[in-house]
Every structure is written in structure tokens, then in C-alpha cells.
Amino acid sequence: MADPTNSEIAAAFDELGDLYELDGAIIHRVVAYRNAAKVVRDASVSVAALTRDGRVTELPGIGATLETKLVALVETGDIPQAARLRAKFPAGLLEMTRLPGLGPKRARRLYEELGVDSLQSLETAARQQRIRDLKGFGVRAEENFLAAIARANADAADGKTGGRFVLDRALAIAEPLLELLRAHPTSHRVELAGSARRWADSVKDLDIIATADDPRALAEALTASDLVESIAGVGDAGARVRTHSGMGVDLKVVAPDQFGNLLQHFSGSKEHNMALREAAVKRGLHVSEYGVLDDATGETLRCATEQEVYAELGYAYIEPELRENRGELRAALLDGGSGLPELIREEDVRGDLHSHTTASDGRNEIEEMAEAAQALGYEYLAITDHSASHGFGDEVSAEQLEIQIERIHAANAAFPGIELLAGSEVNIMPDGSLDYPDELLARLDWVIASVHSSFRIDERAMTERVVAAIEHPWVDAIGHLTGRKIEARPPYAIDVERVIEAAARTGTMLEINAAPDRRDLNDVHARAAAQAGVRILVNSDAHRTRTLASSRRYGIATARRAWLTAEQVANTRGWAQFAPLRKRAGTVSPPG
DNA sequence: GCCGTTTTCGGCCCGACTGTTTTCAGTCG
Incomplete structure (x- = not known):
């Protein structure tokens, strides 16, 4: 049997935590499972492999008991305690606890005293007014359950998953609102808080903390914004609104001497x-x-x-x-400790190693991309259009690539201030081969290799596929390693640990793709890779001049969340220092 | 169920809100 993935193990722990909670376990035990689920989900190494090696208790929050359960999960595919509790509590009970306002305690009472065991039977019981007679429940409880079920059904019909916004969409709402509030005559300090301030991949809603001479006036200024669709509340303490795009925004106006506490x-x-x-x-x-x-x-x-x-x-x-x-x-910790890293900043970036032009699916010409890169103060830009098997009419045949190399070299001569690299984003085929002949790859200045097809092969095959590309002498870097699209497509199954090992061994760089819906490597993987000595790139993957600049901050944010310093990111170096770090720089060219 | 610069046992964040209560349990973030 294939090893369970970290996300499968995390889901099993979350489920068992929920089941124990229904069973009336003390909350700290339940929290221990949820905490362990998060640790496993965020782990950069295979937890199943760690379990087999007897080292899993090295993870924080995993002790002897959870190790036993992990062994069972890895060896048999299930945890006996979970199987026992699943038999005790109908699956619909867990679904009921996901309704806002209904938790495990009251769900269990509804089950034991009324036989309610699903959302459907809950709705029926509420309509038949059978819930109001239970001690601790009332008419309002029935109304609230019906409303919550109706909302859940409506959301499901709309195809809403978690209602989360990829960060660039969230900031497109937050930034004009912050500007409006900061420009308001009554405000003093206005800061974004919440997961958006931490530059998370996606956010559920926006929190803004402010101080103002006239709190109500500031709150009313927010409600008057033309981004706002509806107002849930407004007063001296702030305002709560919903924007036309469905984003909840919570403004809290606080006393100046507590601003730090509330922002934190x-x-x-x-x-x-x-x-x-x-x-x-x-x-x-x-x-x-x-x-x-x-x-x-x-x-x-x-x-x-x-x-x-x-x-x-x-x-x-x-x-x-x-x-x-x-x-x-x-x-x-101020007394002792290893100290926090000095995190990379956007202005540290000196070049971009992944960009597209009209030769494949980009919207701008080589020269336009070069100008945009120069405007950012870059010393180098790799033009890396898609390769021969890309399809969608965006493929670049070997013959076309030969022409493209000439064009890039000509443009390079015309732009003395910047080094334009004739490159390619080469497809890694399912068998690990590349879709250009080696002689052609050798003539390029830069090759980044990526997976663009056959995402669903199993983990071992995917890992071998990518490792084969890493071991290829003309592959300088790997692009968007896991293929995820935030809030849209999960990462494909791949053993990132093995990929990191291969990249470190061969001197192949790994990209943090800065496209706001990719950010791939993610923060956890990027941190593990850098710790293993892999050189990291922050690349825009720009398909037009605008995104060359606009994506960068999302890649830098992921690098900062990965604890990276400028030193650990290769393209913070000037061209003279970067050029020799390319794998091809240390490789003897094959004959021909 | 985890964990250890007060602990190998006895702790394990803090406050708001809601609805049902005459002082609080459950739920949420």
C-alpha cells in the first residue's frame, strides 16, 4: 500500500480529534490532535517515512501515543480508535458540527435525545419544532439552525468552497481602503492586520486597526466607500462591511495607547x-x-x-x-537564542530568471520585457518561453527556438544596460526527459524545467520524473515545483524531500514562482530547501510587462515567510556573481 | 495527548458573543 501523504495523515488526525470531541474527551486531548494535524500538514518531510524510521516523535506535538496511531495508519491505512468512533457516531454528526453556532456538545445531545443524525434530519426536527423543548435549546436555536442550513446550501449551490480570496485579490480591496482611511483627516494610524498582513497565501476577510480623533467619522468613511456593498455594523468602535466582491472588512478604531496590543x-x-x-x-x-x-x-x-x-x-x-x-x-528571545534572520526585501532582487514573450503565451515582445526589467533596475532577465510540447498553440519548436535565440541575442546587443539570457522553460515529460535535444539546450544561456502535463501520476513516478530533470546537466533550475494553484488546484503528489536532496547534490536551483496564485515553492518547502543548501530563486513567471513587477512582492513574501535572507536567494546577486552559479557554468560542453 | 528555566504530574491563552439563563455553558476567532 502506498504511504499516506502528509495531508491525508493530517485529515485523519483532524477527524479523530473531531470524533474524540464528540465522544466527550477533555478539550486538551482534542487540541493535541488538531495541533498534530497542523504540524503534519506543514511538515516539509514525509511523516509516513519518519514514522517508518521511528523518528516521528521528533516533530513537535507528536508523542508516544500519536506515534502508535501513526504506525497503525501507515501499516493498515486506518487508526483503530477512529474506526470504533465512526461506528459510534454517524458521519452526519460531524457535518452538523460544521454549521456555525452548533458545536459537538449540542450536536451530540440532538443525536441522543432526538435521534438527529444529519443536516437533513436537523432541518426536519427544527421545522417540526421538536428542538425547542430540549433543555438549553429554544425557538431561536431552531431559527438559527434553519438559517445556517439554508446558507450552507446556498453556498454549496454557488460552488463556494471556503470563501477564501487569493492574496492579490484581497490586497486589491485592502489597499484602496487603507489609502482612503489614511487620507481621512481624523485618522492617525491605520494598519492592515490579520493573515493579509502576514502575507498568507489566501485570506478569508480583512482586519484593519486604526486610531482616530473621531472614530465614528472614520468608521462612516469606510462605509461610504464605493467598494462597499452592505454594512453589517457601524459605531464608535469601528465598522463591519462587505464589499461588492464578497469580502468581509472589519475596521476597529482603538485607543492610541492600546494600538500595539490590538494590532499584535x-x-x-x-x-x-x-x-x-x-x-x-x-x-x-x-x-x-x-x-x-x-x-x-x-x-x-x-x-x-x-x-x-x-x-x-x-x-x-x-x-x-x-x-x-x-x-x-x-x-x-532577547537573552540568548540564535536570533531572527534579516529577511530578504523586494529591493534586493537584481534579476529575473523566468519570463515569457509572444514567442509562446506571453503578451509582450522581448524588447518590451527588457525595458520593463530595466525599469526595475535589474541587471539580467531570462526569456524563457515554453518548449516544443507545450501545446495550446503556444509551443516553440526546436527550429523556432533557434530563431528566438538569435532574436534574444540581438536584443541583448541593443540593450547594453541589461543581460538578456536566451532561455527556455522546458517541459519535463512524464518519463523525466526534456522536449529539446541536448545540443540545443547546451546553446542556451539558461534553462528552467517545469512539469506542465500528466499531473496525476503517482508520487514515486512524479518524484523520479523531476529528479531526472534535476540531474540533467543543462537544467539550471526547476520551476513551480508542485504545480499548485492557490484555492484552485492542489499540489501534485511529489516527494519534496527527495527533490531538495537532488537539487542540493547537483547545484540545481529551485524557484519560488512569484505568481500570486502559485507561490510555489511554498514557504515551508522553500525554508527546507534553503536549509539543505539549495539556492533559491524568486521569479515572476511574467507573461506581460506588468506582472514582471507586480508579482514580485508575492514571491518575496513567500521567501520571507520561509525565513530567507537575501544571501539565500541567488537572484539578489549582480550578474557577475550570479552567472557562475548557473549549473551550466561549471559544466564542460559536450562536443558539437 | 503533550510537555518541562518553578512540573515526569498537573498544567495546558484570552475574551466576546449568544441564548438560555437567574450565573453560565457552548461556541467562536
């Missing part, structure tokens, strides 16, 4: 804040959005800035991108 609290992540607070409690300090309560003095310290919040708790300032409880608290 609402920036999250939940995991970061929980770990922060837990550590604080051990020192007699209690952190909330309103301040830091000191047991010793009984005083609550209010902080106007986040820097003060972290300093009060004994930490250096932690950049929002790092606040995921992935070791940042330990690193930020």
Missing part, C-alpha cells in the same frame, strides 16, 4: 499568539488584545506599538510573516 492580537496567527501567551503565563504575565497584565503588580501595561508588546515579553520585534509558531519565538 489581530495580526495573529492564532498559533503564534497562543504560544506567546503560554510562554508569558510562565513568567506571570497575561497577554490580551487590551494589554499585558502583570501578576506581580496587578497592573495592565498598554502598548502603543507592537515593538513594546514584544519587548515587554522579552522578545525582539518579530516580523508579521514569521508569526506562525514555527520557531520564531525561540529565535526572538
